Amino acid sequence: MSALGVFSQLMALVLALLLAPLLTGWVNQWRHWLQNKSAPSLLQPYRTLHKLFNKDSLIAEHASPLYRFAPYVVFGCMLLASAIIPTISTDLPLSPAADAIALVGLFALARVFISLAAMDVGTAFGSMGARREMLVGFLAEPALLMVMFCASMITGSTSLTTIVETLAHRDLAIYPSLLLAGVAFTMVSLAENARVPVDNPDTHLELTMIHEALVLEYSARHLALMEWAASMKLFAYSCIGLALFFPWGVAEANAPLALLLALPVLVFKLAIGGMLLAMIETASAKMRIFRVPEFLGTAFLLAVIGLLVNVLLGGT
């Protein structure tokens, strides 16, 4: 564990904390522009968080302690997840602690806690949100795992840092399996981050909401943590996508110069990714909740086909 490694680990943590709301703001801005609306400032998510942290938290009379500490658990999970994804460097001391499968487990842990918290108050919307979140999760999670497995099969590893290092060093060639996995991954990330066509981050008071229904009862600092965690989830998913499909520009061990360069590269890649996300969201319509399993089932099957193609063509 080198000093530079510790530094890049800390950098990764701080970057995740700081860049995540910015990414959300960026996507929002693009969405508004594309939809001919006047966009909020890029810094709006920070302001919202600050405002929320300042407010008094209102909690239902009969809410249990689980309800109060769930936001912290979810926040912790997301932060740890962003810490083990190679965002700017693959020299991460925390990375051996959790590989791709454990990362998916981490997302699942956060999902279970957020769903349990939503059920705790016992309102109609809360339990509806929990049910739908778990419905999305039970298909999205294996699909994500299969996407990871495609990359693992090619690189012979489930460790994210090894995957990125191996993928970044191979010749520039299109792997059919990765192509299929990429499509699957896009579909999964749309669902997991509560985006159109699966969920709409803008809505409230709508019977179709998922994520908003989950955090409906939360207010003030608890809501701020949940929202921050949600934006870190978007950040983490974007970084996974970049790491698996566009791994170039990520620094490796003992390369301080590359580390310096890695930050602008990451910001550039995220900016493009955010723009594309806004375009997808603008171009598609929200679907009925019972179309979601079909949508995610397609993603799952695509990823499995990717895996099989990889086995058929011999992968490496």
Added chain:
Amino acid sequence: MPSLTIAATWTHLDWVLIVVTAWLLIGVVGIAALRRFRFVAVVLFPLGAIFSVLLMAVALSAAYATPEVAVLPLGLPQLPFHLRLDNLSAFFLLLIGGVSAGVSTFAAGYFRQGEGTPPGLLCLEYHVFIASMAMVVLADDAYVFMVMWETMAFSSFFLVLANHRIPEIRSAGYLYMLVAHVGALGILLCFGVLQANTGDYTFANMRAQHLEPFWASIAFVLAVFGFGAKAGLLPLHAWLPDAHPAAPSPVSALMSGVMLKIALYGILRVGFDLLQTRIWWWGVLLMGVGLLTALFGVVFSTVQVEMKRLLAYSSIENVGLMCAGLGLSLLFSSYGMQALSALALTAALYHMLSHAFFKSLLFCSTGAVLHATGERSLGKLGGLIRTMPWVAWLTLVGVLACAGLPPFGGFVAEWLLLQSFLFTTGLPSSFLDMLVPVMAALIALIAAFSGFTMVKYFGVVFLGQPRDEKLARAHDAGRWERLGMLWLVVGCVLLGLFPNQVIALMEPVTQRLVGGGLAHTVADSSWLLVPVNIDRASYAPVIFLLGVVLTFGLAFVLVRRLYHGRLRRVPPWDCGHPWQTARMQDTAEGFGQPIQQIFDPFFRVTKQQPSAFDDKPIYDVKVEDPLWYWLYLPVARVVEKLSRIVGQLQQGRIAVYLMYSFATLIVVLLVVKR
């Protein structure tokens, strides 16, 4: 013979036999104190738990020891009991001891006066049950094995019937007994094939036989059938969701936590130890049956509306996953890929151990809830985390472990299993190469599914608003119950956090059965789990937990430091709805409804929906197992028809019976003449 001179010279096997004898004695004392409830509860059950801990300690020290054998002059003349304690038995003794210690402690607070079978008799049945499971694992000839196997079946049958006045419980017990005996027939035939006409039924002799592939395959299929019936593998699973809810909770905990594993022990013993040949399709068969079972179990568990049925189906799922692991291990082993075979076997063993702990914990929690509320239907529970905080928080650990979430035991098993499925390219047959990733996909799907089930279970029972008025008066579990659950929780947590130490215990088993192990890679580091090599995959649960806890704590402190910790209690908001009742939450049916809709062809659904003109609208949805109608009932009808035909022979008149004897005599004479 055990030497009775000084304790220092006693072998592990002697100690195990002492524990077994002690349990039997406790049972006998229970009979003597048939209705002295307090004595049985506060003295006998905790005493049994102490012996369970002793068994665990013995098993731990026997895990690395060389096999010990003993011949007890019990049983029939010429047929003494052959016993053997090897690493595999030690591993299962560890499981039995560890789980039964917690469950016995729980049972001390659980059994109440005036419920069916008197407490002393329950105590006897209970201790005979655990003692017979320990003896099954020790058995070294088919004779002892079958005797103990049947003792296990009978003692658990009587335990299931503890509340025998309820007709459903009687029919559940009947079905259980029936399937158990169909399975036992399979096992008996399997041993018959294994001894290969030598007439010597010791396991040592069976190991020495080299059967032809055809006969070996028959033995293996019979073993999967026989032990599968006990383990709840498809299609012989039907007894399980009926018997588990019928039994008292500590008994369901033992049945699900331990007895199902003993059935898998049978598959392990026959498939990996007694049979010397291994054929690739055995592995595929086990994997296929296992995954089908797992998928079936998990889909059904999501739509259950009764606590224990939900958990019972979830047990079916877990057994399926373990079977898939065993199958994969067998597949690799048949191609001589020892390292991977050991990885898969370790995953399966790990799953057995962690499932034993978390599932018995969950069954204990249903018992506590049942006592506090008298209600087992999910539709009438809710909000218990406020009245029963102890049970709720302890259950939460079990729920997270069962959902396969890090950093608990269930995740380690799942992680190892996925690792073993993932690095399989290189099998000689390309068909298998293709098959294995698809199986991995199925496992991922099943694992994610179990999260859904567990959220439903915990959310509906413990969270939300109470769905019934009497729930407000629910009381938390008593001292013994808490202690027992706490023990099981500690097991779940330790299994989750220290996988390397646990895997080191399994190393001798995998070395012996498939000739490989993980310990050499695992031993490099005490905190990092590395099954193959560090570049390939690694997982460090302790750091993982520390990471989550640290960020949790930091966020907590920082938010308070930088801002404030002010809090106000208000009525729930719910998008501004002015009033909410408990009926507006999701019911158990509601929560499972999306799954029911997606997996519609899996179920046999009968709906009764009210029309707009009903005066007294009734909404009733019944979700049933279609296999019951496609398989069990037709078989039952055929059996009934056959017995009716055979019944016609019995006229009840002596002259007719004499005619039969005469005719038989003539036929026999004709045959002998030729």
